[in-house]
Amino acid sequence: MKPASRAVHSGREIKARTPLAPAITPAAVHVYADLDDYEAVASGERPGYFYGRNSNENRSMLEAAIAELEGAEAAVSSASGMAALHMAILALAPRPTTIVATRELYGGTLSLLRQDLEPSGYEPVFVDVLDLDAVSAALNGAGLVLLETITNPLCRVPDVEAIVGIAKERGVPVLVDNTFATPILCRPIELGADVVMHSATKYIGGHSDLLAGIVAGDAKTIAAARARSVRMGGTLGAFDAWLALRGLRTLEVRIRRHSENSLALAKALRDMPGVAAVHHPLLEGSPSYEVARRLLPDGAGGMLAFDLAGGRAAVQRMMKRFRMVSFAASLGGVETTISYPEITSHRGLSPAERAELGVGSGTVRVSTGIEAVEDIVADFEQALAG
Ligand SMILES: Cc1ncc(COP(=O)(O)O)c(C=O)c1O
Structure with missing residues (x-):
C-alpha cells in the first residue's frame, strides 16, 4: 500500500459488524475471572489488556499504525514528544x-x-x-x-x-526526530536509521488538540523502551491516543497541502517588503536544496522561516496586523501560525548561541496551514506592507 492508504488503514482490521470508528477505552484496569488467564496476559503469552499503564487498546492501534507507516517492526507511544525522545535516547544509549x-x-x-x-x-x-x-x-x-x-x-x-x-x-546507532517531515514525506528507517521518534502533538495529531509522542524501531529496542515507559509511567492517555489516530487518517492529504502552501508562501515572501531572507529547503539557493530534493521528493512539509530586517519591532508590527494568521508556540495544525524562536523554541539559548545558528531577533518561524494559499499569502502581504 502507498503511504496515503496506509495512513487511512494501518493499525486496524475492518471486519463485518465492528464499528468503523474505533471505540475509546479509557479503562484503567481490566477484570479477570481466572488467575492463569491473568498470568498469561500479564506475561505477554496471550494477547489482552490488564492495566492501563502497561497497555491500552487505543494506544496499541496508534502504535501499530505508526510502526506500519514508518516501516518499523514496532512502536511505543508516550504522553508527549519529549517523553518519546527521552525514552528513545535511553533505549539506544x-x-x-x-x-x-x-x-x-x-x-x-x-x-x-x-x-x-x-x-x-x-x-x-x-x-x-x-x-x-x-x-x-x-x-x-x-x-x-x-x-x-x-x-x-x-x-x-x-x-x-x-x-x-x-x-x-563506526557502529553508532542513529535516532531521528521525524516530527517535521512525518512518515508521509520521509521514512528514516528505510534509509537505515535505527529509531525514529515524533512529537505526535504536531502533524500526526494535526489539529492542536492533543499532546503525544511515539517511538518506532526494531522489536527488541521498542520492547526495552516500552518496559522502561511502563516503569517510569509517562504513558499516553486513551483519549489522546484516539485523537492522534483520528488525525493520522488524514495526514497524507494535510501534508500534501501543507507542503504546497509552504513552498508557495516561501516564494512569495522573498518579494515582500522588509524580508531579508527566507528559509525553505526546496527554495533554490537553500543550502539543503539538493539533499531535500533527493530525500523529500514529495515535498518538505509545512515549515519555513524568514528573517525581517527590522528585528523584533518589525515582527511585533506584522503580528499586530495579521487578520488570519496567529502567533502560537507550536506547529503542525491546520491553521497557519507563526512563532518567534527567540522567546519560544530557542529561548534557552544565549544570544551568541542563537546567532551562531542564524536565529536572530528578526527570525520568524511559520507553520503553514491548510487554508487556501491565496489567503495565507494575502495576510502576510498586508501585514508586511509599508
Ligand atoms: C521537532 C520537535 N521534537 C520534539 C518536540 C517535543 O514535543 P512535545 O511538545 O509533544 O513534547 C517538539 C515540540 O515542539 C518539536 O518541535
Whole structure:
C-alpha cells in the first residue's frame, strides 16, 4: 500500500459488524475471572489488556499504525514528544555516552540533553549536520547520533542517508526526530536509521488538540523502551491516543497541502517588503536544496522561516496586523501560525548561541496551514506592507 492508504488503514482490521470508528477505552484496569488467564496476559503469552499503564487498546492501534507507516517492526507511544525522545535516547544509549546531535536542535531537546542528560554523565556534542566531515570527526567514540529530518527553525535537511552510512561504519546507532517531515514525506528507517521518534502533538495529531509522542524501531529496542515507559509511567492517555489516530487518517492529504502552501508562501515572501531572507529547503539557493530534493521528493512539509530586517519591532508590527494568521508556540495544525524562536523554541539559548545558528531577533518561524494559499499569502502581504 502507498503511504496515503496506509495512513487511512494501518493499525486496524475492518471486519463485518465492528464499528468503523474505533471505540475509546479509557479503562484503567481490566477484570479477570481466572488467575492463569491473568498470568498469561500479564506475561505477554496471550494477547489482552490488564492495566492501563502497561497497555491500552487505543494506544496499541496508534502504535501499530505508526510502526506500519514508518516501516518499523514496532512502536511505543508516550504522553508527549519529549517523553518519546527521552525514552528513545535511553533505549539506544542506556548508559552515559557521547551523543552527537544536530546543533540546530529543537530547544526542548537541547534542554533535555544539557539539563538532564549531561548532569547524569552523557556528553552532548553539537555539530553542523550539513558538514559531513564534521559529523564524521565527531562520531569517533560516540554512542548515539541524534538528527532531525528537517531542522528547527531554519528548515535545513541533513543527508540522513549519508550520515547513517558513516554512523554504521563506526557502529553508532542513529535516532531521528521525524516530527517535521512525518512518515508521509520521509521514512528514516528505510534509509537505515535505527529509531525514529515524533512529537505526535504536531502533524500526526494535526489539529492542536492533543499532546503525544511515539517511538518506532526494531522489536527488541521498542520492547526495552516500552518496559522502561511502563516503569517510569509517562504513558499516553486513551483519549489522546484516539485523537492522534483520528488525525493520522488524514495526514497524507494535510501534508500534501501543507507542503504546497509552504513552498508557495516561501516564494512569495522573498518579494515582500522588509524580508531579508527566507528559509525553505526546496527554495533554490537553500543550502539543503539538493539533499531535500533527493530525500523529500514529495515535498518538505509545512515549515519555513524568514528573517525581517527590522528585528523584533518589525515582527511585533506584522503580528499586530495579521487578520488570519496567529502567533502560537507550536506547529503542525491546520491553521497557519507563526512563532518567534527567540522567546519560544530557542529561548534557552544565549544570544551568541542563537546567532551562531542564524536565529536572530528578526527570525520568524511559520507553520503553514491548510487554508487556501491565496489567503495565507494575502495576510502576510498586508501585514508586511509599508
Ligand atoms: C521537532 C520537535 N521534537 C520534539 C518536540 C517535543 O514535543 P512535545 O511538545 O509533544 O513534547 C517538539 C515540540 O515542539 C518539536 O518541535
